[in-house]
Amino acid sequence: xxxxxxxxxxxxxxxxxxxxxxxxxxxxxxxxxxxxxxxxxxxxxxxxxxxxxxxxxxxxxxxxxxxxxxxxxxxxxxxxxxxxxxxxxxxxxxxxxxxxxxxxxxxxxxxxxxxxxxxxxxxxxxxxxxxxxxxxxxxxxxxxxxxxxxxxxxxxxxxxxxxxxxxxxxxxxxxxxxxxxxxxxxxxxx
Numbered sequence: 531x532x533x534x535x536x537x538x539x540x541x542x543x544x545x546x547x548x549x550x551x552x553x554x555x556x557x558x559x560x561x562x563x564x565x566x567x568x569x570x571x572x573x574x575x576x577x578x579x580x581x582x583x584x585x586x587x588x589x590x591x592x593x594x595x596x597x598x599x600x601x602x603x604x605x606x607x608x609x610x611x612x613x614x615x616x617x618x619x620x621x622x623x624x625x626x627x628x629x630x631x632x633x634x635x636x637x638x639x640x641x642x643x644x645x646x647x648x649x650x651x652x653x654x655x656x657x658x659x660x661x662x663x664x665x666x667x668x669x670x671x672x673x674x675x676x677x678x679x680x681x682x683x684x685x686x687x688x689x690x691x692x693x694x695x696x697x698x699x700x701x702x703x704x705x706x707x708x709x710x711x712x713x714x715x716x717x718x719x720x
Contacts, residue, residue, distance in 0.1 A: 535556070537556045537557075537573065537702055537706070538556055539556075540556045540582070541553060541554050541555065541556055541574060542554070543710055544713075546710075546714060547713055547717040548575065555574055557571060557572075557574060566648075566649075567587060567649060568585065570583060570585035571585075572584070577598065577603060578606040578609045579610065580596070580597055580613045580617060580712055580713060581596045582595060582596075582702060582709070584698075585674075587649060590678045590679055590680045590684075591678070591688065592638075592678050593697075593701055593702070594676010595674070595676060595705050595709060596674040597613070597672070598671070599611065599614075599672065609716075612716040613712050614673065614712075616711070616713075616716045617709075618664055620712055620715075625661055625665075628661055628708075632675075634700075635676075635677055635704070636657050636678075637657055637675060637676060637701075638655060638656060638676070639653075639654065639659075639663050640652055640653070640654055640674040641654075641667070641674070642671045642672040643668060643669070643671070644670055654678075660675060676701055676705070677698075677701050679694075679697065
């Protein structure tokens with residue numbers, strides 16, 4: 531994800547709102563937090579921002595944009611909330627374009643109700659209701675919007691590195707400007 535990816539330059543972009551950033555790597559080291567039947571990674575510094583997130587469950591691989599609203603692992607939900615609000619405002623202003631993008635990339639929402647833990651409590655919203663749900667979300671500790679590739683239904687993409695990279699790049703390329711706009715607006719809003 532650091533080289534040859536559309537996300538390779540996100541640390542440079544993040545310096546616009548966090549000038550103290552030292553690392554140039556979008557994803558650092560072997561940092562893959564794990565939970566029972568789940569591993570994930572997200573961009574450097576993304577814990578307290580909107581994050582480019584890649585995660586794996588036994589049933590599916592996810593990649594897209596995540597918003598963590600808890601204090602776990604030194605989280606700052608008070609920083610993430612305004613970014614999510616700006617993301618939703620941008621979505622509202624460009625809803626038709628976002629809906630086309632969500633449809634073209636088979637987006638889903640994955641969300642975890644506030645105070646709940648574990649995969650069994652995750653909620654999922656299918657493609658045709660993604661923007662409707664994002665504009666009127668339930669109170670959540672975690673919200674993810676992006677692509678879910680299911681083991682059975684998407685086996686051909688999952689087993690082909692070229693197709694998998696194309697799917698990931700398609701999602702990340704179009705989410706990146708929304709991520710940047712939401713971050714900048716959130717840091718500029720008093």
